Amino acid sequence: MSAALDAVQALKARWPGASDRATLDHPAVNVPASDLVAALRSLKEDHGFDVLQDVSGVDWGAGSSPRFTVVYHVFSTVGHDYVRVAADCTDAVAPEVPSATGLWPGADWHEREAFDMFGIRFTGHPDLRRILMWDGYPHFPLRKDFPLSGVPTELPDAEVVAETRTGAIAAPMAGGPFVASPGEINMTEAEPRAKDESWTERRPKPEA
């Protein structure tokens, strides 16, 4: 564990913008997006954190500042410990951070996923396109303002649309009969329940 702590201390000493990040397990550090690649390179080359295990986007909710954070988990094949590196996106409307694909080719798919789900652009990524959703899908599903029930969207294949005359439709009851909400809020809001019962699978959706 100490190697990971040392690495975090070294990062903070080298980049004044870096700061401790609250954590419940592995040593964690916040770095400014501009220093992100250099910090990851230092972790990889100077401190032996040679595996990129995970890249994850986080949306803190519309109106939060910063709204988007990208979280990296790097692992050391020698010391067998993790370091968490987080970089906030300065712009909430067009979030972007530099790409780590130059350090780990494995970052490619992780970054495509974060782009697909959150709309975070990774500058310098060689081929940043959607990975789980189809090309041309207009929304970013893991953003907090995207509803659990989905948004009615046209299907990508014109032939299929012509044949079935349907698209991707939203789910009834705002996503299901048991939808809970995060955070320490009052029980009525928190408990799992149908959030919108104006239409169900049996009762058709009222015309807007």
Add this chain to the structure above:
Amino acid sequence: MSVEHTIPDTAAKHAQGGFETEKMSISMGPSHPSTHGVLRLQLELDGEVVTKADPVIGYLHRGDEKIAENMTYNQFVPYTDRLDYLAPLANNMAYAIAVERLAKLEVPPRCQAIRVITAEMARISSHLMGLGAFGIDVGAWTVFLYSFTEREKLYKLFEELTGARFTTSYTRIGGVARDMPPGWTDRVLAFCDQFLPQLEEILSLLTRNKIFTDRTAGIGVISAQDAIAYGLTGPNLRGSGVPLDLRKDRPYSGYEQYDFDVPVGTRGDAYDRYLVRGEEMRQSVRIIRQAIAQLPAGKWYAEDARRIFAPPKDKVLTSMEELIQNFMIVTEGPQMPAGEVYFEAENPKGALGFYVVSKGGGVPWRLKIRSPSFCNLSILPKVCVGAMVSDVVAILGSFDFVMGECDR
């Protein structure tokens, strides 16, 4: 397999005096027997040789991470069954430990041992499936019949323990759903005793099989550097000779008490990955035997975690205090502190990670699933280039991936 290509106008080319070949674009999948689910490979071929491979994934994307943000921690357990649906017990355990790390909750030794036993049984059943399917992919049908017979015996034991064969949902945050039924461990030991000779027979169908070795040895070679650079984990990483195993390197759930070896390959080809899986099953049997031999007594859930683990049913129906406790956990969910954790477990397919961000309360703010199949498949564009089309089938078989986990 649908074929999209333009028919070359050979007569016109002859008239110009030259003859050119054209590359062919083939879409392999999403419905193809060797893609084990709904993986699609957009291949570009020069004759029989692959010049470019672009995996297209997402056909099984169900938005599990979005769903997790809208339900309590225990409600998400059944969704973890559907990640790597060939080893649901191992997924249940990885998820439960991740959330328990968030609550800084240590489950009793008996619970840990039960989880280890079930996770290792899940590993055996997953590898049996992987071997059987790999055999079919390269033309060895018989293996599948034998390995499925063995897997069925395991599924009988799973059913006895959890009530379900496939979607077990066995763990809860802070424990497991119920203790093992009487005599169950004896039946597990009896399975182990008859399984080892069966395993030798199954492996002997492939290990020195000329057709199998011809189709897998030297195929899909991944160097140790590449395996690390692409974040490969599990047997695919160890097949390339990197001795990383989270059960050894970062022991969780009491793995440090058990004596087992971590097999590694030497050449990183499809054959080595097969050998590693075969040996891992033997090691799993070793772990199961030790875990049962030293099985601690006690509770199978954390008794003191009153805001996390629902009380036993008989107490709920007879005691007011427990009834309220049960009601609160069901409606509000297990109460967690604010903060973030990342936990990875060594699953049959590789390191399954959960990154949990909590703002307090019973529902995660963000739950990222780091799926081993997703990372393992990301190396395909590199490995497939230069291989023949038939080699692609062997490479996919040797990767032993699950799309439910890859697409989430």
